[in-house]
Amino acid sequence: xxxxxxxxxxxxxxxxxxxxxxxxxxxxxxxxxxxxxxxxxxxxxxxxxxxxxxxxxxxxxxxxxxxxxxxxxxxxxxxxxxxxxxxxxxxxxxxxxxxxxxxxxxxxxxxxxxxxxxxxxxxxxxxxxxxxxxxxxxxxxxxxxxxxxxxxxxxxxxxxxxxxxxxxxxxxxxxxxxxxxxxxxxxxxxxxxxxxxxxxxxxxxxxxxxxxxxxxxxxxxxxxxxxxxxxxxxxxxxxxxxxxxxxxxxxxxxxxxxxxxxxxxxxxxxxxxxxxxxxxxxxxxxxxxxxxxxxxxxxxxxxxxxxxxxxxxxxxxxxxxxxxxxxxxxxxxxxxxxxxxxxxxxxxxxxxxxxxxxxxxxxxxxxxxxxxxxxxxxxxxxxxxxxxxxxxxxxxxxxxxxxxxxxxxxxxxxxxxxxxxxxxxxxxxxxxxxxxxxxxxxxxxxx
Numbered sequence: 001x002x003x004x005x006x007x008x009x010x011x012x013x014x015x016x017x018x019x020x021x022x023x024x025x026x027x028x029x030x031x032x033x034x035x036x037x038x039x040x041x042x043x044x045x046x047x048x049x050x051x052x053x054x055x056x057x058x059x060x061x062x063x064x065x066x067x068x069x070x071x072x073x074x075x076x077x078x079x080x081x082x083x084x085x086x087x088x089x090x091x092x093x094x095x096x097x098x099x100x101x102x103x104x105x106x107x108x109x110x111x112x113x114x115x116x117x118x119x120x121x122x123x124x125x126x127x128x129x130x131x132x133x134x135x136x137x138x139x140x141x142x143x144x145x146x147x148x149x150x151x152x153x154x155x156x157x158x159x160x161x162x163x164x165x166x167x168x169x170x171x172x173x174x175x176x177x178x179x180x181x182x183x184x185x186x187x188x189x190x191x192x193x194x195x196x197x198x199x200x201x202x203x204x205x206x207x208x209x210x211x212x213x214x215x216x217x218x219x220x221x222x223x224x225x226x227x228x229x230x231x232x233x234x235x236x237x238x239x240x241x242x243x244x245x246x247x248x249x250x251x252x253x254x255x256x257x258x259x260x261x262x263x264x265x266x267x268x269x270x271x272x273x274x275x276x277x278x279x280x281x282x283x284x285x286x287x288x289x290x291x292x293x294x295x296x297x298x299x300x301x302x303x304x305x306x307x308x309x310x311x312x313x314x315x316x317x318x319x320x321x322x323x324x325x326x327x328x329x330x331x332x333x334x335x336x337x338x339x340x341x342x343x344x345x346x347x348x349x350x351x352x353x354x355x356x357x358x359x360x361x362x363x364x365x366x367x368x369x370x371x372x373x374x375x376x377x378x379x380x381x382x383x384x385x386x387x388x389x390x391x392x393x394x395x396x397x398x399x400x401x402x403x404x405x406x407x408x409x410x411x412x413x414x415x416x417x418x419x420x421x422x423x424x425x426x427x428x429x430x431x432x433x434x435x436x437x438x439x440x441x442x443x444x445x446x447x
Contacts (some may be wrong), residue, residue, distance in 0.1 A: 236260020
């Protein structure tokens with residue numbers, strides 16, 4: 001497929017389908033361009049520069065992005081709770097989309113007059129503003145130019161364009177974050193692939209006729225919930241992309257069996273955008289991650305992954321929170337979050353290491369370690385999703401015996417203070433809307 005530059009996309013004349021809704025009603029390219037023009041005209045009436053985008057409809061979100069650029073404005077991308085809570089210190093002048101909780105100018109899609117765009121050619125220096133999730137502290141502002149985005153879209157197409165062909169794009173993740181924005185919205189737009197305006201929310205949604213020749217943009221949070229499904233799809237998905245966290249081996253195996261194709265995992269962050277990818281095609285040894293074309297990776301003295309990339313908008317190397325073991329200058333093994341370090345009784349303990357060792361046990365499918373304190377002592381708690389064999393053991397032997405068996409297995413591999421003292425067994429490790437584990441939520445499970 002041809003990859004059209006973002007900066008010249010609005011100047012293209014075409015009759016192709018841009019997107020479709022749940023009833024398969026389609027929207028053509030002409031309507032997209034004219035909706036962009038109508039929004040850009042409204043934006044042109046204001047001196048405000050920074051406009052937050054707040055709509056769950058991917059067609060409207062794409063129109064708002066391009067309208068801002070066409071009108072010389074800067075779009076601000078953030079989850080809705082960040083825009084409306086007032087707690088995160090986000091700076092913006094107005095909102096595109098419905099937003100009653102914000103006392104700033106709002107431009108709505110209702111009664112919008114269609115028009116030609118103010119500027120069909122967008123300067124390549126135009127920017128957008130993103131924010132980190134704030135899960136490890138105050139959200140950080142990240143800027144990205146159209147040149148950065150175009151460089152990454154070219155790479156995505158070079159890696160997977162031939163595989164996905166003219167497939168339609170479906171998603172379970174939000175377009176408000178960099179991964180969803182790129183994979184479910186901008187990549188389809190610049191290659192003229194049709195995308196869904198809506199989200200799928202349940203694993204059962206993935207098993208119908210929708211799978212035939214489709215591409216799924218999703219996360220571990222959903223793929224980890226496919227194991228209970230019984231019948232594989234009749235026609236496999238053409239490709240499945242997953243990002244937002246490591247996909248446990250059992251989930252990769254379940255998804256491959258049920259959906260017909262092994263998920264392609266994408267490693268990245270708001271700061272770096274895409275960094276590397278992998279597929280867990282074989283049982284046993286951990287699948288290596290491969291850095292994307294144009295992305296350079298290295299390991300610093302403390303074992304952290306460092307990245308230099310034209311996708312970032314930064315001229316220097318950026319250290320990520322992941323610890324790695326380099327295999328070549330373009331491949332590495334991911335060892336877990338290096339910033340997942342806590343102090344337990346004055347000793348540094350890696351919660352990521354505990355989690356990694358726990359999931360190596362045949363009785364455990366997934367695990368989340370958390371630091372706890374009861375006033376008298378500090379210790380580690382472990383939230384556990386049991387495997388089928390582990391669940392059978394729990395039913396036969398009870399909590400006490402299973403807890404003791406897990407402790408005994410970990411005791412030979414960890415310092416005494418790092419061996420979990422308390423356990424909680426769950427059907428799935430809880431995550432937030434972005435598929436991220438939240439320490440506060442995990443801690444509350446022990447109170």
